[in-house]
Amino acid sequence: MENQNISDIIESYLKQILAESQQVEIRRAEIANQFNVVPSQINYVIKTRFTIQDGYVVQSKRGGGGYIRIEKVKLLDNLDFIDSLVTAVGDRISRHDSLSVVRSLFEAGAINRSEANIILAAINKDAINTGDRQADEQIRAQILISILNHLRYES
Template structure:
């Protein structure tokens, strides 16, 4: 069985996918009530699974009429994807940002599940056992080479 965080994430992604504006506005308390959990569980899901690195912009307003707005940031089309990736990766990239970018590319179907898994393995701290900042520089080079090869 999936845990409550996975269920909440899946629900939010499904309503976000159905939204014509590519954005949703939710009330933490109402969502917590719907899933029989505490509002901090909703905060946890949003703060860990809907990050900028993963392609989401989150705005929130606390208080009585508070809300959370989640907006999906779309990757550029195939024509300008190379420029976008070059800017995002630059000369170095940390593991969290790299994994977020791979996640975005997989979600947008630029990468298959298997290609994304191979990339994550190749750029992991465990595979790149070098000190910073060299690790982030090597990770950037590996990512660029792999993406050029995969995306043409």
């Protein structure tokens, strides 16, 4: 049933480690070799699956002894956390990134599963579809920010 591409597999591998450890440190070339992909694909995986919206912070160093370190971010108290999400949303946000925001809210305990699902219904493609992508991304951002601001005092 699971029809996975290699990026998904690498993502799973890293998240499996992160499930038991606060952080994971890799050598890019080594992982690339292990999964038989070009090194830059590791950057792609990180860029698309380990963003701050997803709750990860990435640090790296080049040169001899270089590394990429992925750290699962500790959720601050709710207010700072919501601030950081508001910043992350900004003036406009893609559908993909907005999913990460909702997931982060859920994982932080700011919303429960049914609340998350309602928010997802409010920002999905059926809900926001004016025909102008940029307009859609702006509306999506405004809705998310309105909800985030509501969550500031509700919770």
